Amino acid sequence: DQQVKQNSPSLSVQEGRISILNCDYTNSMFDYFLWYKKYPAEGPTFLISISSIKDKNEDGRFTVFLNKSAKHLSLHIVPSQPGDSAVYFCAASARTSGSRLTFGEGTQLTVNP
């Protein structure tokens, strides 16, 4: 049972345009959400997070939106840069589960120059 789903295995955008990566979850106990970025031959690195008490969190070019009623979150990258090309993982945690994270399948983002 995949509790966190990223339905798009890949996304391709032009440099300078907006990248939108989507994530859906089923477990209503999740109350904290994170995005990790992964380059080839490296481990995932934390990018941005959002608590369930908020609906938006922004950090530079990266913004995460949370729609709790739809159990949906999205990561917006604007403007996209070729260096943003990586696999992006959505992850979720629940206060009742301590530090455990549940990850989605990942989306490969390619930003074309």
Next chain:
Amino acid sequence: EAQVTQNPRYLITVTGKKLTVTCSQNMNHEYMSWYRQDPGLGLRQIYYSMNVEVTDKGDVPEGYKVSRKEKRNFPLILESPSPNQTSLYFCASSLLTSGGQETQYFGPGTRLLVL
């Protein structure tokens, strides 16, 4: 430099030959975890540990063992590897919180091939 290290980075072995993948962190983190990454399945948790001598199963623990004798080390043991354990493995660590709101730091990964 704060980091999580894993060894080896690449390993080819044969079915049934016991192996250990080491993981070490220098950030004094209580929480450590092992994940495997497979195409189309994302990162799945194998085992985790909330402190020394405290370990618990994740989502896919079958065929794996772990130990946490020291705070900094969290080795992953495959007693009798099988081809379905061919995967990319990541170790991660973080401070321990009640809500998972501490950033998890990942090691560089260990690519394992079981023939």
